[in-house]
Amino acid sequence: MLSTIVVTVLVTMLLVLIAINVATPEKKLERKIEHRHSISDEQFTREMSVLLGPAILPGNRIIPLQNGNEIFPAMLDAIRRARTTITFETYIYWSGKVGREFAEALAERARAGVAVTVTVDWAGSLKMDDDLLDCMKEAGVNVHHYRPLYWYSLTRLNNRTHRKLLVVDGVVGFTGGVGIADQWLGNAEDEHHWRDMHFRIEGPVVAQVQAAFNDNWIKSTGEVLNGEEYFPPLDPIGNSPAHVFISSPASGSESMHLMYLMAIAAAKESVDLCASYFVPDRLISQALIAARERGVRVRIMVPGHYIDSFTVKIASKACWGPLLLAGIEIHEYRPTMLHLKMLIVDREMVSVGSTNFDIRSFRLNDEASLNVYDGEFAAAMTEVYEHDLERAVAYSYEAWKRRPLKRRLIEMFITPIRSQI
Numbered sequence: 001m002l003s004t005i006v007v008t009v010l011v012t013m014l015l016v017l018i019a020i021n022v023a024t025p026e027k028k029l030e031r032k033i034e035h036r037h038s039i040s041d042e043q044f045t046r047e048m049s050v051l052l053g054p055a056i057l058p059g060n061r062i063i064p065l066q067n068g069n070e071i072f073p074a075m076l077d078a079i080r081r082a083r084t085t086i087t088f089e090t091y092i093y094w095s096g097k098v099g100r101e102f103a104e105a106l107a108e109r110a111r112a113g114v115a116v117t118v119t120v121d122w123a124g125s126l127k128m129d130d131d132l133l134d135c136m137k138e139a140g141v142n143v144h145h146y147r148p149l150y151w152y153s154l155t156r157l158n159n160r161t162h163r164k165l166l167v168v169d170g171v172v173g174f175t176g177g178v179g180i181a182d183q184w185l186g187n188a189e190d191e192h193h194w195r196d197m198h199f200r201i202e203g204p205v206v207a208q209v210q211a212a213f214n215d216n217w218i219k220s221t222g223e224v225l226n227g228e229e230y231f232p233p234l235d236p237i238g239n240s241p242a243h244v245f246i247s248s249p250a251s252g253s254e255s256m257h258l259m260y261l262m263a264i265a266a267a268k269e270s271v272d273l274c275a276s277y278f279v280p281d282r283l284i285s286q287a288l289i290a291a292r293e294r295g296v297r298v299r300i301m302v303p304g305h306y307i308d309s310f311t312v313k314i315a316s317k318a319c320w321g322p323l324l325l326a327g328i329e330i331h332e333y334r335p336t337m338l339h340l341k342m343l344i345v346d347r348e349m350v351s352v353g354s355t356n357f358d359i360r361s362f363r364l365n366d367e368a369s370l371n372v373y374d375g376e377f378a379a380a381m382t383e384v385y386e387h388d389l390e391r392a393v394a395y396s397y398e399a400w401k402r403r404p405l406k407r408r409l410i411e412m413f414i415t416p417i418r419s420q421i
């Protein structure tokens with residue numbers, strides 16, 4: 001009898017100890033970041049460099065690509081010109097015309113002797129037929145599924161790689177919002193062709209894109225891809241200072257969150273945000289409102305009627321009230337699904353890449369973003385932003401208050417799980 005009690009007490013203590021260890025994570029960012037310096041201030045870029053990891057490197061050329069019409073030909077052209085190495089990481093890879101073209105182009109290069117390495121997220125590629133994988137594997141492409149479903153990895157099932165990275169011969173890089181699927185074909189001309197941007201990158205910062213690819217490759221395979229064919233010397237080729245940085249729950253998950261908070265806190269004149277999935281947390285909402293209160297014009301562009309996630313649509317709108325009331329502008333893009341992820345601050349800094357403006361991207365997914373600190377580039381991106389804005393309609397606080405009761409009820413169910421969507 002006594003021994004049963006002792007064993008029960010010991011087992012209970014052990015379970016409590018385990019529960020406390022599991023339920024007491026390290027602290028996340030929870031305090032507001034004050035406005036101390038502006039984007040053009042050297043202190044701002046110095047802090048961005050050291051806090052996010054990779055140094056800001058001068059001498060890059062960043063070419064914006066609009067929609068599938070420009071994005072896919074540019075990526076495929078770079079792949080077809082590869083001489084030594086291709087590294088490619090993507091979240092969405094679905095069967096279809098685009099998926100087939102990429103698989104065949106990658107396979108062709110592998111057959112020609114190029115070392116082709118591909119990381120495809122397991123969940124993001126559930127709609128990818130096996131024949132595309134076979135086509136690549138038979139040609140010698142080294143393809144890995146990121147975090148496939150195994151009984152022993154269930155705790156990591158919710159942490160996907162959402163990164164979108166392509167590097168060819170270590171000298172040309174690409175990142176942006178695009179997935180490998182037919183939704184992105186065309187020129188955003190109707191609801192079947194999404195609006196998105198990707199960026200062709202040349203110059204010293206390409207090495208950071210390569211390093212970002214290596215991060216998950218090492219995690220998946222234990223192998224590092226190095227040597228001159230992956231990291232050649234990269235001379236300055238343009239005028240844009242930039243860096244590429246990553247975030248992951250496995251290491252430095254707060255980088256993205258921190259980057260957005262610091263950039264918004266630094267804003268003096270304007271914050272222009274284009275967010276395909278806009279579900280801000282409390283800190284981000286506070287930061288946007290604080291920026292507005294110190295006179296910053298804050299414009300947020302989100303998808304309107306056309307959005308592929310009903311839950312995001314509901315969770316997003318549920319948080320618009322205080323933002324609109326503070327004078328923040330929210331515009332709904334009309335022609336098609338707006339999938340672009342871009343932040344422009346004070347027409348000085350631009351952030352683009354895979355990162356959505358939601359809690360999943362800040363806390364759960366592996367992301368990679370490119371920050372460019374170049375007024376000329378930011379001005380060009382502001383023009384693009386304003387062109388898109390002409391195809392959007394402003395949403396008002398009055399309209400938000402008039403949301404139907406049914407919608408408010410659904411919001412009550414979705415809001416508690418908004419970090420997961």
Ligand SMILES: O=P(O)(O)OC[C@H](O)CO
Pocket residue numbers: 091092162177179276308356
């Ligand atoms: O997660 P994203 O931003 O790559 O978007 C993918 C879409 O949700 C696919 O439906």
